[in-house]
Amino acid sequence: MEGVVVRRVIPSDNSCLFNAVGYVMDHDRHRASELRQVIAAAVASDPLKYNEAFLGKSNDDYCAWITNPEKWGGAIELSILSEYYAREIAAYDIQTSRCDLYGQSKGYRERVMLIYDGLHYDALAMSPFENAPHEFDQTIFVVNSNRTIGPVESLALNLVKDAQRKRSYTNTANFTLRCGVCQIGVIGQKEAVEHAQATGHVNFQEYR
Template sequence: MSSLTLRCRGPSGQATVTVDAASSIADFLALLAEKTGVPAACIEILSGFPPKQIQVPAEGAVSALGLANGDTLTVRQGAAPPPPPAASQQPQVAPSAPAASPAAAGAAAAAAGALDGAAGFADMDEDEMLARAIAASLEQQPQPGPASASAAGAAAGGSGRPGPAATPRPPAAAAASAAAAAPSGGAPRSVSNAPAGGPAPASMPVAGGDGSCVVRRVIDSDNSCLFNAVGYVMEGSRSTAARLRRVVADAVRSDPFTFNEGFLGKPLDGYCDWIQQSDKWGGAIELFILAQHYRREIAAFDIRTKRCDVYGQDKGYADRVLLIYDGLHYDALAVAAFEGAPEELDVTCFEARSGGGAAIMAAAEKLVAATNAARQFTDTANFTLRCGVCQIGLKGEKEAVEHAKATGHSNFAEY
């Protein structure tokens, strides 16, 4: 097989990549660096379950790595290689990381860690452990004032969003949505430790659109925001989660070659049962499948990185829909006929490669950039937490999950 489709998880999220088996190792590492945010010179690759490190030669082709189509790779940052002797006298400059990929969710950091955990965590996958740790950190935060952008904003579900339509989100549900990746099943709020940059606009005009504008349509935070956001942009309904979960499970069962255990991160039957549970969240795999189900591209914007991943882009689909992700939660993006227009007039599907489609994408990008400037996202990698049991200070999701696995503690608070 000359082409490999691989699911890659890195510190800044996860992505699906396609690479030619004859490509050079150097080109493959450069692609992984672009997708995961880990400098190519520092990349370590793990595969299998539990993940084991792959020895990557300095030269050769991707085929030498022994990868199979559908494999899941965990990419983490190791030590940079030592400089060549001739350069030993020169000052060394640490390589800068490329732009982070979306998603949010950073489950890769947990996946790369040990999988043996304390009682209460041993039977969970790394995504669920991450979600519960974050949920605990957000659960008991006080409601912020209108100008505040804190962890409580992430828990509340409407904090920092313009307009009265922002509905509160149950904190545990919000965090549970975070776990799966680029673009996972949750939605964003600001849990960064930097001050908010001011309110984000409620909409962004579409150039040449005669008053039309791209707007954010809020989806309930009930662990199914990804599925209901897709339902809104595809069908105009926020009540599609149960049916779309079945669609995903049926697609996986019908193609066990593509959706093998390596690709899914768990056995096929176990995944199909898991994804149909209403308290489980979706991510990149589910967006990949739903794009093919509807035969439309799904463009998912990540607020923190301002990146847009387009699912189904290689299938030749003419139409595109838009989602927006804030690190914990998905909402829908739509084109409103005019500022303040009722949802009944929304247009959610458009021709991606038309002039009008380009104008819609440009407006969406500006709205995402403005929302990023207002810091309306959850930076799960960098927020500071304290364990409520032993009072130890922790930074970000990685340390929270590692601490939870090592101790069984799951009571966290932001500080």
Template sequence: MDGTVVRRVIPSDNSCLFNAVGYVMDHNKNKAPELRQVIAATVASDPVKYNEAFLGKPNQEYCAWILDSEKWGGAIELAILADYYGREIAAYDIQTTRCDLYGQDKKYSERVMLIYDGLHYDALAMSPVEEAPEEFDQTIFLVQRDRTIGPIEGLALNLVKDQQRFHPADKETSILGRKRSYTDTANFTLRCGVCQIGVIGQKEAVEHAQATGHVNFQEYK
């Protein structure tokens, strides 16, 4: 097997999940509006399955919510997109090195890979060499009889573990684009670079950003 698994950075614009999926599925980092429409249509078409208990909000309200370009996607959206494309989506969590596999129950024959740092999704790809241009990326992998994608899984996990290593000197962070490889989303402390207000955890950071439009934060202890 020649090549290496690389992390392809997706723009930090609240639609990183959708654009990361767009890249690994279609080599297109601008699929968010289209994929949000796909998800809304899927959810609206089956209000029994996608009920308020499942979605955390009424079906109609969720559909309007997910079409808002400021809203973030997560597990529900990844599961729907795995079925839409007919491929498994493996999402690697840097903080825990856990891999969440969407579409696994359907036994799809192909898989794509994402990497998640607590707030942001990027794409994973197989490249001939680390510095090769993105047009040489392979992002779709055959699922073998043992339901793995072979040695590529080991390469992906090694990259995730490498990303987990944190250099203490690198403290600058932003909820929309951090230098840091992962974020402890429940307990990290941030100070707004605009108004200097302190927040704790992802929830407070997102609420502050949505209320003020401020998205530049520095981590502090």
């Protein structure tokens, strides 16, 4: 197998999860509004499964919330999108180098990969060489009989561990951020999310 695993940067606009999934599934970084609707439809169609205890809010409230382009996605949304595309989604966490695999119990035959830095999702792709045009990216990988995707998996993990060594992640429990718009300081992911939701400001820089 020739090539390198590369990180394809997705814009930081509150929809990075959806656009990262759009890129690895469809080579399209502009699928967020469509995929938010897909998720809302899936949740609305199964209120027994997607109840208030599961969602943290009522089914109706969640559907209104997830279709708002200011709101961020996470594990619930990845599990639904995995089912929608009938592919596994591997989400690598830089801080822990853990891989959360969505759809792994469904017997899907293909997998895509994302990378997460504590606040933001980017796409992972196999490129024939460093700096090759994005048109050559391979983003969908066959899951073999032992439920791995072969050598690509270790290449992806090497990239994640390299990012971890460079501390290219945000410790979301107690990191300090400054809003790039109004310069206010916030501590932790919860305050950052609250500030973003209250003001619409999403341009944060970490500072120590």
